[in-house]
Amino acid sequence: MTSSARTSASALSPASVPSTGPARPDASGAGVVTATASKPVLSGGTVDLEAFEQALGDPFDPSAPLSFARSAESDRREQFPADMCRLLDRLGMPSLYVPVEHGGALARYDELTAAVRSVARRDLTLAVGHAKTFLGGVCVWLAGRPEQARALGADIVAGVPVAWGLTEHGHGSDLLAGTMQARRDGDGYRVRGEKWPINNATRGDLICLLVRTRPEGGPRGFSLLLVDKRRLPHDRYRHLPKVPTHGIRGADISGLAMDDCPVPAGALVGTEGGGLETVLKALQLTRTVCTALSLGAADQALRITVEHAARRGLYGRTMVDLPHVRRALGRAHAALFTAEVVSVFAARAVHTMPEELSVISAVAKAYVPSRVDELIMTCEELLGVRGFLADYHEHGAFQKLHRDHRVVGVFDGSTFVNRHSLISQFTLLARGHARITANPAGVEGAADLTAALPTPRMHRLSLTARGGCGLTQGLAGAAADLRGLTADGRAPARLADLADELNGHCERLHEELALCPPSSQFAPPEAFTLARRFELCFAGAAALRVWLHNAAAGHDGLWLEACLVHVLQSLRPARTAADEAVFDRLFDALRTGAPVAPPTTGGGL
């Protein structure tokens, strides 16, 4: 190991803003990138995320290995981007799906999310299709036998795709309703039933299946089987056809049907009856990682939109100079920065406070995709008809990412499912907040980007955050720290005012959480609103913490101010003009190339 996921602090955003010089090379410069593209830059020995980003090339360039032009073609033909997947394999991307102890390169979850974001900012379908292998493997990392994990790790590093078979027709997110059944038969199992719709069900040589092992089901009635299709009798299973989809059209969204198929006993992952528990813990990791898909989509949407606005002349001015455009783009950057801070904080929290990940991952997976959906809508408005045309503008990249991103808020636990998971922890959140029971060191370690990350201690993952949420519990303290900095001019007073306001919202929210009656199966709409407010308080608190623990000399707090105003606007009844001006200032600063992005921003386009 390894270079940090945190590379040059300002690479993404200034480059995505036009006035900073040549944001992209000419087509003629691309051959160089392609030539260096096949060397592994991600492996057990080195994780060089900047080299990875470089090797992927500039998607605006049609001859780059991952270009909007190629992606558009796969999408139009609804064809799996197999060539592009092979390139990612050659660069060593699969090794990031495998923990170091099982033969891979995954030592830091912020590195995995940064790599997924790099791919997603070029082609979301590709990122969804490739990174699925991480989802397929994660249960084995958590609960598998050492030799089982080692063998799977070797397969994945060699480029073997792995799928994760959870959902079934008609049951959706209700995992306990699953009917695929495994019954003991001699030394192994006989498996019967269907999994559908499953990402990579057909391509995946291996699939980790959640199966019913007690006829009556229940939380201890399910188990996991890591099934190697290469070793199954061919007449005992079949693939269900690829499903036509609105977005990610090239992805292999299909299914698997097993007909009393024999599966060896060694396929069992963990204990019989432990399947649901392992899946719920695994989802905490995968939901955290999935936020990177949204960040990549947001990077792409903003770059396309900003470059368009910089070129487009309107009413004798450049579009980007129109006051409304400037503000909308500033606000969109604030939305991206906030989402990014939440995602990076969550990825680091895997290491520093795994015991809270049931809350943190639910917040991240609910917050990030839904805010990025809004950001994409803003970009769509600014692009006008160009965002709608399939071929005309950047090979129709925008309309593709717009369709592709819709799935991020749906799969791996929808926004609804994640909010429901938060709602079920309201009692713990309220109780923890009243007593400040969570561990503050975990918050600091996640927010301080220079702090070394401990090896993830997966045995500390828990289905509930018994101490509540340390980040929101520490918001009052963080706001007070910021107020302290204003005394000798180290922070603007306006920042402290915003932090106090956020803290006020957070306190009121927790009073309401304490009064919210439990709602086991049918949570009322009001509870979902509370969950959303919790996400906003969490996001603002994460931004504040990251600023406090990483504020370098000369940091004027502009990005933090923009992030706080962004979340407060959704917590307050109405907007005020004084707030909005921060988005103008943010965008103006980005255009000058000043380092105004949060330190969570990795090397980008």
Added chain:
Amino acid sequence: MNGSESDPLEPGLGHWLRERVAHYAQREPAEIDPSANLTSYGLDSVYALSLCGDIEDRLGLVLEPTVAWDHPTIEALAAHVEGMLTDARRPQDAG
């Protein structure tokens, strides 16, 4: 170890658990059968985890959040917790 111990270490544990389950299920305690599976009251698997926090809070024990999955009735849960209390208090008794 079962739920009908004559001299429980924690008097009223079963009664209290019944109230907690009734609270989560938003029902009257009288409607809750201590021998019935918690899911029969619509207490879903994720909410059953909340019981763990309540028990920890009341008794100062540390439990697996899945304790109500492995002991899915009030009687079974009470018996399990009684057993844990016995184990937890044994060193003190000896000293």
